[in-house]
Amino acid sequence: MSSQIRHTTAELQAMDAAHYLHPFTDHKDLGARGARIIERAQGVYLWDSEGNQILDGMAGLWCVNIGYGRTELAEVAYKQMLELPYYNSFFQCANPPAVQLAKAIAEIAPAHMNHVFFTGSGSESNDTVLRMVRRYWDLKGKPGKKTIISRINGYHGSTVAGASLGGMSVMHEQGDLPIPGIVHIPQPYWYGEGGDMDPEEFGLWAARQLEAKIEELGEDKVAAFIAEPIQGAGGVIIPPSTYWPEIKRILAKYDILLVVDEVICGFGRTGEWFGSQYFDLKPDLMPIAKGMTSGYLPMGGVIVGDRVANTLIEHGGEFFHGYTYSGHPVAAAVGLENLRILREEKIVDYVKQEAAPYLQSKIASLAEHRLVGEVRGVGLLGAIELVKNKATRERFAEKGSTGTLCRDLCVRNGLVMRAVGDTLIMSPPLVIKPEEIDELVAKAWRCLDLAAEQLGV
Numbered sequence: 001m002s003s004q005i006r007h008t009t010a011e012l013q014a015m016d017a018a019h020y021l022h023p024f025t026d027h028k029d030l031g032a033r034g035a036r037i038i039e040r041a042q043g044v045y046l047w048d049s050e051g052n053q054i055l056d057g058m059a060g061l062w063c064v065n066i067g068y069g070r071t072e073l074a075e076v077a078y079k080q081m082l083e084l085p086y087y088n089s090f091f092q093c094a095n096p097p098a099v100q101l102a103k104a105i106a107e108i109a110p111a112h113m114n115h116v117f118f119t120g121s122g123s124e125s126n127d128t129v130l131r132m133v134r135r136y137w138d139l140k141g142k143p144g145k146k147t148i149i150s151r152i153n154g155y156h157g158s159t160v161a162g163a164s165l166g167g168m169s170v171m172h173e174q175g176d177l178p179i180p181g182i183v184h185i186p187q188p189y190w191y192g193e194g195g196d197m198d199p200e201e202f203g204l205w206a207a208r209q210l211e212a213k214i215e216e217l218g219e220d221k222v223a224a225f226i227a228e229p230i231q232g233a234g235g236v237i238i239p240p241s242t243y244w245p246e247i248k249r250i251l252a253k254y255d256i257l258l259v260v261d262e263v264i265c266g267f268g269r270t271g272e273w274f275g276s277q278y279f280d281l282k283p284d285l286m287p288i289a290k291g292m293t294s295g296y297l298p299m300g301g302v303i304v305g306d307r308v309a310n311t312l313i314e315h316g317g318e319f320f321h322g323y324t325y326s327g328h329p330v331a332a333a334v335g336l337e338n339l340r341i342l343r344e345e346k347i348v349d350y351v352k353q354e355a356a357p358y359l360q361s362k363i364a365s366l367a368e369h370r371l372v373g374e375v376r377g378v379g380l381l382g383a384i385e386l387v388k389n390k391a392t393r394e395r396f397a398e399k400g401s402t403g404t405l406c407r408d409l410c411v412r413n414g415l416v417m418r419a420v421g422d423t424l425i426m427s428p429p430l431v432i433k434p435e436e437i438d439e440l441v442a443k444a445w446r447c448l449d450l451a452a453e454q455l456g457v
Contacts, residue, residue: 009049012037041068044429044436057417057426057440062232062264063295066341067431073296073334080333089327098327101335108273115309118327119300122263123157125287128302129259130161131321133224136308139315145223149213151187155233156261165226185209188239191374191385203240211250224257229275232264235420236383238376244279257284267291268430270379271352284308294338299331351430356380358434362441369448370457384424395422406451415443
């Protein structure tokens with residue numbers, strides 16, 4: 001079989017350059033440098049085709065929560081493929097794993113959220129949010145409530161609707177986005193944009209931009225506010241303590257839905273099952289993906305609050321939306337087994353009680369480095385702000401160059417972290433051990449030293 005043919009790194013890189021278009025990639029640059037070929041993984045480690053061992057400080061792409069190499073997930077996928085490899089959820093049909101997974105997710109979700117709409121990814125989940133929010137208001141007799149308010153620099157996927165809901169200008173510039181009916185307000189990024197305000201004052205200011213936008217547009221035009229509990233791809237931006245309470249106050253004042261994007265924070269990342277629980281939020285909809293299968297198979301969904309679900313159910317009439325792979329039986333079986341492992345091995349408790357406190361205490365020491373302006377984190381999420389001048393927060397001249405330099409040095413020295421501009425971010429598997437956290441921090445410090453040397457700082 002062709003899948004069993006062993007190729008050299010050079011052969012794979014040549015095939016890659018000739019045929020494989022990667023996501024979020026400068027293909028000209030990649031062709032010149034050659035792709036890094038990842039061949040296998042175990043626990044929190046990756047191995048490339050040259051035999052280099054790399055600590056995965058990003059859990060794949062925020063998703064491999066239970067770590068690599070869990071044979072239980074492979075075994076349930078194999079068994080389900082033999083029994084029922086696929087059937088759709090259209091035409092009044094369902095399959096046992098999808099039904100059971102919906103129930104299992106409802107059991108760990110906030111108490112007022114008891115239904116799940118399955119998708120294939122986080123981007124599809126946010127497309128679904130757009131459709132479901134507008135359908136809800138149509139059924140409520142308020143078809144004018146169509147506009148969704150989001151945040152600058154938020155991330156909600158890369159499909160047309162997902163990228164529009166997100167607030168990343170580089171994505172908008174390439175696709176004439178956002179589409180009509182989506183507007184953005186400032187993000188709660190105190191370190192980068194708070195100026196001389198104290199964090200609590202800035203948190204209130206950022207939250208009140210929502211109320212200002214609602215009043216500008218008119219409550220009768222605004223359908224929902226969407227936000228991540230902690231902005232992930234935007235740079236692990238943790239709102240000041242005053243932010244979410246003020247958002248809650250504002251939303252209680254107006255007839256507007258709250259959508260909390262849990263694609264990154266969901267399934268234990270913050271030390272709670274969901275970021276909404278960490279921040280004591282009561283969403284109407286929660287897009288999910290990534291950690292629900294620990295990335296072993298693609299799957300996403302939207303957890304739907306009772307007031308939205310009951311309106312869809314009680315009103316009747318077809319909701320003309322869905323996907324070929326909604327509730328895919330093999331992905332659902334893997335999701336069920338992933339949740340069983342998270343629950344029975346008490347991994348979320350481990351994050352809250354052991355791993356997160358240890359990680360946060362260890363990465364805090366990186367703030368002493370001469371390149372670091374701030375270190376912040378919650379749960380198993382962390383960010384390292386890279387600056388030229390710690391006192392003034394002055395960045396290096398070429399935006400993003402320092403982050404890219406540090407990221408590349410990390411990989412060469414056996415550590416995956418991601419760069420968002422000049423911010424290094426981390427999101428390791430939830431099962432990371434204390435000694436592996438020590439290794440992560442030691443390698444990060446070493447790479448910061450190497451970057452400082454190259455920058456002449």
